[in-house]
Amino acid sequence: ADAEAIAAARARQDSLTKPAGSLGRLEDIAVFMAGWQGTAQPVIEQGRAAIFAGNHGFVVHGVSAFPASVTAAMVGNFTAGGAAINALAGAAGLDLRVVALDLDRPTADFTVAAAMDETECLAALSAGAAVVEPGLHLLIVGDMGIGNSTAAAALCARSYGGTPAQWVGPGTGVDAGGIARKVAVVEQALACHANAPDTPFETLRRLGGREIAAIAGAVLEARRLRIPVVLDGFISCAALAPLAVAVPAITDHCLAGHCSAEPGHIRLLEHLGLDPLLSLGMRLGEGSGAALAVSVIRAALATHNGMATFAEAGVADGL
């Protein structure tokens, strides 16, 4: 991030007509945005929501309340404009891009094989990066993929340790039997890949999925282009877990939009060192929590750019 822009934005915050620090995290958000945009007065004119969809081979083990066909059906709903992310991206003033990744070709069942071969994983990373363009002021990422909270749990358990049960939750709403099946699948996957090379790429391709790798690719490309990112819930954060273990600063350009109701998310956010902006019991995915958080970021910039300074207002300085 740009140290000069950060200092200028912080100085501007301290000159605005309010007691110092009284806007709390809104002040920090404005300074964060300044640092990554490289300007004292950051804006969101070009904001994008990138939602990636993929299917997972391990769903044959009964880990989701819904059939894999729902992934494609929901992509159709995104395209038709009827899903939550359509409404939320619209309310947040974001351009919505939906990328469906080989939905008719699920990943391999990761309890017995790597989810993706090298070429497939690289293709998914590239598909994510391709959605990120220079000039974007903000990127939010989201996911759609029946079964992907199981993949996210596997990525977290391999990256950060802990038992599979500590990372598995109800997802879209499985019952106790479903949770037990999810735990068993994660245990089998970890055992199958126990001797794999301990690198971020190997963890991602063996235990991730196409939409998860695409999210990682998008976040990395945003970092290269110094575009600030808002992460969504458990899945989008888990996409970064393998890399964050190796390079903790990789999430420095990211805000956590919200804390999901999925129980593994709060634990994951602690590992990533991210303090979520919102905590509203959401657990939908699709980038929904991240899109909602954009309203908070817009409000932070509205105060940062729109308020009068003490000098302009003629209010007793040092309020």
Added chain:
Amino acid sequence: ADAEAIAAARARQDSLTKPAGSLGRLEDIAVFMAGWQGTAQPVIEQGRAAIFAGNHGFVVHGVSAFPASVTAAMVGNFTAGGAAINALAGAAGLDLRVVALDLDRPTADFTVAAAMDETECLAALSAGAAVVEPGLHLLIVGDMGIGNSTAAAALCARSYGGTPAQWVGPGTGVDAGGIARKVAVVEQALACHANAPDTPFETLRRLGGREIAAIAGAVLEARRLRIPVVLDGFISCAALAPLAVAVPAITDHCLAGHCSAEPGHIRLLEHLGLDPLLSLGMRLGEGSGAALAVSVIRAALATHNGMATFAEAGVADGL
């Protein structure tokens, strides 16, 4: 609230293309708005931010980091459009009304007398009610008044018990000495009015202030007109404390916009039975936290009204 509209809104939520409950509090907010607006598909076309300003006689005891003249200076800043609430009300699409209540005539020093006589308190309540009109879809309330976190602490201590120190905080930023003076002032005020009749009106007029009574008047008028309200921080919630002790359901038409950094606020919210939408370390007043929360409410209604149902989208029912 309208039970039929609530049932219809809940049924609509359950028909939308998402797992049941996956939008968390957004779903509850949409149903809440439906109940008070009396329609299955509530909207915010006419939303108003009402900010009340008043001055306090007890500030002679050195309870604020700023002189009382800042109240009028900030009202000037509101009028000129340079304050945080201008930016935040604009971002939230709210009509902003600022009501300055006799700023050149502070309340009486409540350590030795009632802050207001009956006529003054009724006038302030009426001034608050006058800002609320039939047809508003949402009202947010906020305050400006140097010293008013001390009045709020006195109202809370008299209403809910506890020691003054449990309700006093740094406000806009006093140091330890300032906090000690605030505690002493609240103790003196409680002692002075210990034998006063134990009614909401007497507590409000003796320990409140004009802007605080106006907030209470606005919230009551909104209730009469069935207009949902978003409360701001410690001051606006404290305005309701005397009445809420007597009539706990009085806040049923209210959402708590946020939890302030002022330490008494979280305790007060628990007494009021309100779960704040946001917790971002804000402590400015002016309705700033409530205005920010309106973005969340707008997003809740955008999903509620804008999403496709399972039937419309042709997605497998019962997702």
